[in-house]
Amino acid sequence: MTGDGPLPIVSNADIVAVRQQVRTAAVESGFSLIDQTKVVTAASELARNALVYAGGGQVRIEVVENARRRGLRLEFHDEGPGIPDVEQALTDGWTTGSGLGLGLSGSRRLVDEFDLDSVPGKGTTVTVTKWAR
Amino acid sequence: MMERIPILKLGDTLIVSIQGDLEDQGVLALQEDLADKVVMTGARGVIIDISAVEIVDSYIGRMLATIADILRMLDADTVVVGMRPAVAITLVELGLSLGGVRTALDLEKGVALLDHVRSTPR
Ligand SMILES: Nc1ncnc2c1ncn2[C@@H]1O[C@H](COP(=O)(O)OP(=O)(O)OP(=O)(O)O)[C@@H](O)[C@H]1O
Ligand SMILES: [Mg+2]
Numbered sequence: 001m002t003g004d005g006p007l008p009i010v011s012n013a014d015i016v017a018v019r020q021q022v023r024t025a026a027v028e029s030g031f032s033l034i035d036q037t038k039v040v041t042a043a044s045e046l047a048r049n050a051l052v053y054a055g056g057g058q059v060r061i062e063v064v065e066n067a068r069r070r071g072l073r074l075e076f077h078d079e080g081p082g083i084p085d086v087e088q089a090l091t092d093g094w095t096t097g098s099g100l101g102l103g104l105s106g107s108r109r110l111v112d113e114f115d116l117d118s119v120p121g122k123g124t125t126v127t128v129t130k131w132a133r
Numbered sequence: 134m135m136e137r138i139p140i141l142k143l144g145d146t147l148i149v150s151i152q153g154d155l156e157d158q159g160v161l162a163l164q165e166d167l168a169d170k171v172v173m174t175g176a177r178g179v180i181i182d183i184s185a186v187e188i189v190d191s192y193i194g195r196m197l198a199t200i201a202d203i204l205r206m207l208d209a210d211t212v213v214v215g216m217r218p219a220v221a222i223t224l225v226e227l228g229l230s231l232g233g234v235r236t237a238l239d240l241e242k243g244v245a246l247l248d249h250v251r252s253t254p255r
Contacts, residue, residue, distance in 0.1 A: 012156045013156060016154050019188060020154065023187070033219050034219045034223070036219075037187065037219035037220060037223045038222075038223050040187070041188050041190050041223045041227060044188060045190055045227075048190070048192060092228055099191060099195070100191055102191045106191060106226070106229070109226050109228070110223065110226055110227060
C-alpha cells in the first residue's frame with residue numbers, strides 16, 4: 001500500500017473501494033478484527049464527507065511504524081469549501097446536511113490520533129492514525 | 134447496473150440478506166424495494182440479515198433505522214438480525230445505538246421475535 005498513490009474519492013463506488021483498501025491495509029498491519037472494523041468505519045465516514053461536502057477528494061493510505069508498534073495513517077484531502085468552525089463540526093450531532101452529525105466526532109473516537117485541518121475556501125485535510133494493539 | 138438485493142417471502146414475512154459491501158445507492162434501493170414489496174404482499178414482518186456485513190457506518194445505520202420507520206408506517210415490523218460483535222462495538226463508539234431498531238442474534242430468534250411482537254398488542 002505504501003508507495004501507491006492516493007486513492008480518488010469521486011463516486012459512491014470509490015467509498016466502497018476506500019473501505020476495501022483500508023481493510024486490506026489493516027489486515028496486513030496486524031490489526032485485530034475490532035480495530036479493523038473501527039478504522040474501516042472511520043475511513044468510510046471521512047470518505048463520504050469528502051464526496052458529499054467537497055464534491056470529491058482523495059485519500060492516502062500509509063502503513064506507519066514507531067519503536068513499539070505498527071499502525072495505519074489515513075490522510076483525506078479535498079479542495080472543497082472547507083469548514084468555518086472546526087470546533088463546532090466536531091460536536092456530536094452538528095450537521096449542515098441531512099446526516100446525524102456523527103461522522104467527524106464519531107470517527108475521532110474510533111482512531112488513536114485525529115487531526116483536522118481546514119481552510120475556508122481552500123479545502124479540508126483530515127489525518128487519522130490507528131495503532132495495532 | 135446496480136444489483137438489487139433479492140427479497141424472499143416466507144408466509145407473511147419478508148427476508149433479505151445483505152451480502153458484502155453495499156454502495157449507498159444499494160441501501161437506498163433496498164429501502165424502496167422493501168416498501169413496495171410490503172405493500173404488494175401485505176407482509177407484516179421484515180427480517181434484515183446483516184451477518185455478512187463487515188461494516189455499518191453512520192449512513193448505513195441511519196438507513197436501517199429509516200427502513201424500520203417506513204415499514205412501521207406500512208404496518209410491518211422490522212428486525213435486524215446477525216449483527217457482528219465488531220460492528221456493534223464500532224457502531225456504539227461511533228455514537229449510533231440504533232435505539233429504534235429491533236435486533237435479534239440470528240434468523241431463528243428474529244422469527245421468534247416477530248411472532249412475539251405480533252401477538253402483543255401495540
Ligand atoms: N470535507 C468536508 N468539507 C466541508 N465540510 C465538511 C467536511 N466534512 C464535514 N464537513 C462539515 O462538518 C459537518 C459535520 O460532519 P459530520 O461528518 O460529523 O456529520 P454529517 O456528515 O453532517 O452527518 P453524518 O456523518 O453523521 O452522516 C458537516 O455537516 C459539514 O458541514
Ligand atoms: Mg459525515
